[in-house]
Amino acid sequence: MTQTTTHETTKMKERMIGSYKIGETLGEGSFAKVKLGTHEKTGERVALKVLHHHYRITPKDSQFVKHGDVASDLKLQREIIIQMKLNHIHIAKLFEVIQVAGDVTCLIMELVEGKDLISLLDDFPDRALPEKEALRIFRQITSAIHYLHEHGVVHRDIKLENVMLSHDGTCKLIDFGFASHWSMSQALKTPCGSTIYAAPEILLRQAYRGPKTDVWGLGVLLYCMVSGKIPWAGETAREQLYNTVHGVWSEIDGVSDALSDLIHGCLLPDQKSRYGIYDILESEWMRVERRKVGVKRRLSGTIKNIVKRIVA
Numbered sequence: 001m002t003q004t005t006t007h008e009t010t011k012m013k014e015r016m017i018g019s020y021k022i023g024e025t026l027g028e029g030s031f032a033k034v035k036l037g038t039h040e041k042t043g044e045r046v047a048l049k050v051l052h053h054h055y056r057i058t059p060k061d062s063q064f065v066k067h068g069d070v071a072s073d074l075k076l077q078r079e080i081i082i083q084m085k086l087n088h089i090h091i092a093k094l095f096e097v098i099q100v101a102g103d104v105t106c107l108i109m110e111l112v113e114g115k116d117l118i119s120l121l122d123d124f125p126d127r128a129l130p131e132k133e134a135l136r137i138f139r140q141i142t143s144a145i146h147y148l149h150e151h152g153v154v155h156r157d158i159k160l161e162n163v164m165l166s167h168d169g170t171c172k173l174i175d176f177g178f179a180s181h182w183s184m185s186q187a188l189k190t191p192c193g194s195t196i197y198a199a200p201e202i203l204l205r206q207a208y209r210g211p212k213t214d215v216w217g218l219g220v221l222l223y224c225m226v227s228g229k230i231p232w233a234g235e236t237a238r239e240q241l242y243n244t245v246h247g248v249w250s251e252i253d254g255v256s257d258a259l260s261d262l263i264h265g266c267l268l269p270d271q272k273s274r275y276g277i278y279d280i281l282e283s284e285w286m287r288v289e290r291r292k293v294g295v296k297r298r299l300s301g302t303i304k305n306i307v308k309r310i311v312a
């Protein structure tokens with residue numbers, strides 16, 4: 001981590017963070033604003049995640065960040081330590097951390113030139129992706145989550161806003177603000193993430209291991225991608241909570257049986273019965289070749305047309 005200096009503070013006023021010129025806002029979440037950054041000398045473009053937190057690093061962190069003293073913000077500390085260690089094609093890389101004046105910390109990240117999945121859905125009729133496109137995206141995200149789980153990390157905030165799709169069609173998982181280490185020997189207790197994507201064990205404040213909670217998030221993400229809607233119906237928040245905890249959701253019209261089975265497996269309220277990441281990777285829908293998905297859709301369309309004609 002680079003410490004704040006008077007020079008740096010002056011640079012911030014000049015719309016600079018470190019050696020990066022601050023550009024347009026790329027997005028905004030619940031905790032941070034993300035801006036485009038351009039290196040003043042090389043012209044390299046990055047994403048600047050600006051957090052208004054107080055962060056000081058511990059000696060333990062020093063293998064990843066330079067300088068520092070005591071930890072004061074565990075959440076930000078975890079985000080940095082975890083993301084700094086990750087190296088996967090479908091995870092946005094964290095290059096550097098700059099602590100700027102007035103409790104502001106900036107994460108210098110790999111820029112994903114494209115849009116997040118919530119904005120992507122706006123480009124499709126009914127905000128629903130065709131199955132083939134959803135499969136292409138979901139494969140990349142599950143490969144990132146598989147990598148995380150294998151490396152003892154859980155994301156805990158899987159949602160459309162936290163997946164970026166670049167112009168060349170590559171997906172990158174972002175936002176490690178709720179990420180944590182997990183192990184078979186120790187249960188996690190902190191409730192986190194967004195309510196819509198939160199698994200029953202989170203909503204019921206039960207202990208959880210982590211990976212199955214991510215699988216639930218993947219199930220909700222997949223449901224949203226192919227239906228354009230959230231799975232949990234209900235007039236009131238209480239009704240919606242009941243439906244989530246009991247896994248009550250409406251089937252999506254026009255999707256393949258293999259996709260429907262996968263969503264069912266991910267959205268099982270009981271953690272033990274719920275799919276793990278390997279079950280997802282081995283599921284029929286994930287293994288099917290792209291060609292077959294197309295054929296299935298065409299066939300189901302044809303059958304629907306035949307039925308319509310017979311009924312007429």
Ligand SMILES: Nc1ncnc2c1ncn2[C@@H]1O[C@H](COP(=O)(O)OP(=O)(O)O)[C@@H](O)[C@H]1O
Nearest residue numbers: 026027028029030031032034047111112161175
């Ligand atoms: N590496 C990146 N490249 C491009 N845009 C990004 C990048 N990281 C985040 N964004 C945009 O900024 C938004 C907020 O970032 P995020 O890390 O999710 O912040 P928060 O922790 O506040 O949710 C994202 O939803 C996305 O639109």
Ligand SMILES: [Mg+2]
Nearest residue numbers: 029161162175
């Ligand atoms: Mg976010």
